[in-house]
Amino acid sequence: MTAEAISVRGLSKYYPTRDGRITALQDISFAVSEGEFVAVVGPSGCGKSTLLKLLAGLMPPSSGEAVLGGTLITGPRRDIGVVFQSPVLFPWRTVLDNVLLPVDVQGLDRQRHVQAALNLLALVGLKEFERRYPWELSGGMQQRVAISRALIHGPALLLMDEPFGALDAMTREHMNLELQRILLEERKTVLFITHSIPEAVFLADRVLVMSARPGRILDDVRMKMARPRSLDIMSGPAFGECVRDIRAQFHAKGGFDG
Amino acid sequence: MRGTRNVVLTIVLFCAGVAGAEAIIRLLEVPVYILPPPSKVVAALWRGFSSGLYIHHLYYTLLETLLGFLAGSLLGFSLGTAVALNRFVDYFLYPYIVMFQSLPKVALAPIIVIWFGLGISSMVVNAALVAFFPLLVNTMVGLRSADEDRVNLMRSLAATGRQIFWMLRLPSALPFVMAGLDVAMIFALIGAIVGEFVGSRAGLGMLIQSMNFNMDVAGQFSILIVLSVVGLVLNKCIAVIRRRVLFWDPSEKARTERWLGDEAAGRREIVAEPGRTEEAKA
Numbered sequence: 001m002t003a004e005a006i007s008v009r010g011l012s013k014y015y016p017t018r019d020g021r022i023t024a025l026q027d028i029s030f031a032v033s034e035g036e037f038v039a040v041v042g043p044s045g046c047g048k049s050t051l052l053k054l055l056a057g058l059m060p061p062s063s064g065e066a067v068l069g070g071t072l073i074t075g076p077r078r079d080i081g082v083v084f085q086s087p088v089l090f091p092w093r094t095v096l097d098n099v100l101l102p103v104d105v106q107g108l109d110r111q112r113h114v115q116a117a118l119n120l121l122a123l124v125g126l127k128e129f130e131r132r133y134p135w136e137l138s139g140g141m142q143q144r145v146a147i148s149r150a151l152i153h154g155p156a157l158l159l160m161d162e163p164f165g166a167l168d169a170m171t172r173e174h175m176n177l178e179l180q181r182i183l184l185e186e187r188k189t190v191l192f193i194t195h196s197i198p199e200a201v202f203l204a205d206r207v208l209v210m211s212a213r214p215g216r217i218l219d220d221v222r223m224k225m226a227r228p229r230s231l232d233i234m235s236g237p238a239f240g241e242c243v244r245d246i247r248a249q250f251h252a253k254g255g256f257d258g
Numbered sequence: 259m260r261g262t263r264n265v266v267l268t269i270v271l272f273c274a275g276v277a278g279a280e281a282i283i284r285l286l287e288v289p290v291y292i293l294p295p296p297s298k299v300v301a302a303l304w305r306g307f308s309s310g311l312y313i314h315h316l317y318y319t320l321l322e323t324l325l326g327f328l329a330g331s332l333l334g335f336s337l338g339t340a341v342a343l344n345r346f347v348d349y350f351l352y353p354y355i356v357m358f359q360s361l362p363k364v365a366l367a368p369i370i371v372i373w374f375g376l377g378i379s380s381m382v383v384n385a386a387l388v389a390f391f392p393l394l395v396n397t398m399v400g401l402r403s404a405d406e407d408r409v410n411l412m413r414s415l416a417a418t419g420r421q422i423f424w425m426l427r428l429p430s431a432l433p434f435v436m437a438g439l440d441v442a443m444i445f446a447l448i449g450a451i452v453g454e455f456v457g458s459r460a461g462l463g464m465l466i467q468s469m470n471f472n473m474d475v476a477g478q479f480s481i482l483i484v485l486s487v488v489g490l491v492l493n494k495c496i497a498v499i500r501r502r503v504l505f506w507d508p509s510e511k512a513r514t515e516r517w518l519g520d521e522a523a524g525r526r527e528i529v530a531e532p533g534r535t536e537e538a539k540a
């Protein structure tokens with residue numbers, strides 16, 4: 001076992017509402033090793049996004065703690081790259097300037113990072129698109145820009161919140177392949193949130209299965225399929241079994257409310 | 259080809275309309291002091307410009323409008339920013355702003371003349387007062403309109419409040435601010451003209467007043483033409499700036515396409531989708 005990149009202990013989050021408090025996350029504990037790809041899968045409203053916001057330091061936990069690279073997460077920090085469900089690009093910035101946004105915000109040397117940004121854009125398959133504007137690109141291409149932006153400042157951890165959820169099924173499969181390819185080049189620790197079990201199984205080294213509200217971790221499944229994985233494995237028996245097992249968890253433990 | 263035909267048709271229709279008006283007014287022998295025929299209006303326009311009279315007054319009206327516009331929108335933008343960014347300013351100042359906003363600002367013109375006299379400062383203050391509110395409200399709404407996801411993105415990068423303002427909130431507010439400037443420009447012209455009505459030594463509004471006393475209706479019509487051209491030109495200036503600043507705004511792109519007409523929009527689509535060109539050729 002390599003060093004722990006993330007360590008989450010007893011993390012809970014409550015939201016106060018008019019009629020009492022809602023428990024979004026209840027006593028979550030898990031650890032992610034360096035370079036590991038962990039997918040968190042669960043039904044909508046299970047607090048997946050809350051978990052991501054806590055780890056990104058966008059809100060404080062109600063109790064428990066999360067440690068990243070040896071230091072407690074107390075607020076937003078610079079060694080995390082986040083990819084949201086929508087690309088969240090700035091339409092007044094060119095593709096290149098969008099990728100360089102973290103560089104501008106964190107006051108890093110712009111000149112030095114331009115080449116790195118161009119390399120990243122080439123890596124995600126957007127060579128020669130750097131002078132374009134986001135609205136000239138398709139949804140899949142915009143999300144590729146967002147991935148480049150999350151990687152430009154060399155973060156230790158990549159947080160991805162249903163990054164391909166808004167894409168059509170074909171593009172989504174393709175982006176899964178692309179993400180795998182990108183991550184084989186740029187080894188990162190990844191926490192990937194999704195509500196698609198096949199997507200989680202295809203991409204991850206480990207899948208954390210979460211229950212509906214209050215969000216708890218039901219299971220922690222290790223994926224043994226070798227990399228690089230091709231889309232063909234999705235129709236193989238081993239893959240089908242993994243997906244079936246995880247789906248069965250939801251039904252057995254009341255993961256779905258409806 | 260269709261474009262040229264439309265232009266010709268437009269000119270023909272315009273000429274027919276003017277000629278028709280001329281004929282009807284002359285046939286019905288409408289008195290000149292009620293409704294002058296177009297020829298008299300054109301003559302008044304010619305006289306006014308060739309004698310330099312209109313130029314002199316136009317200069318004052320334009321100066322008042324532009325100064326008022328600048329002062330009003332600068333003030334509106336600054337205060338709007340303060341209200342949007344500072345909770346205390348918002349809480350304590352905003353109720354007064356709302357109260358003041360529901361007041362028709364031109365009703366203040368007589369008081370302004372008492373305070374600032376018959377010189378151009380009166381008109382500038384008047385124009386600034388009416389130009390102020392569209393900017394204030396639009397800046398406020400615009401600065402608060404920044405997309406929640408984008409704010410979260412900036413925060414996740416550990417951006418400071420200042421950075422979020424300059425890199426995100428301000429650009430996000432620009433479409434609103436530009437829309438405010440659009441309105442403020444025309445409002446400033448109204449403010450200046452009303453101010454001149456109430457009391458001034460120069461300006462097209464004052465000229466309309468004095469022509470009215472002399473029953474010179476043709477002259478008044480000729481100034482209305484000048485004023486609408488002025489309004490149009492000022493509006494166009496803002497539109498040019500807006501197109502340069504907001505090239506990225508979806509509503510601005512839609513507007514530009516509509517202005518350029520169907521042909522340009524069609525061309526854009528072909529450029530965007532290479533597949534279409536094949537179809538077009540086939």
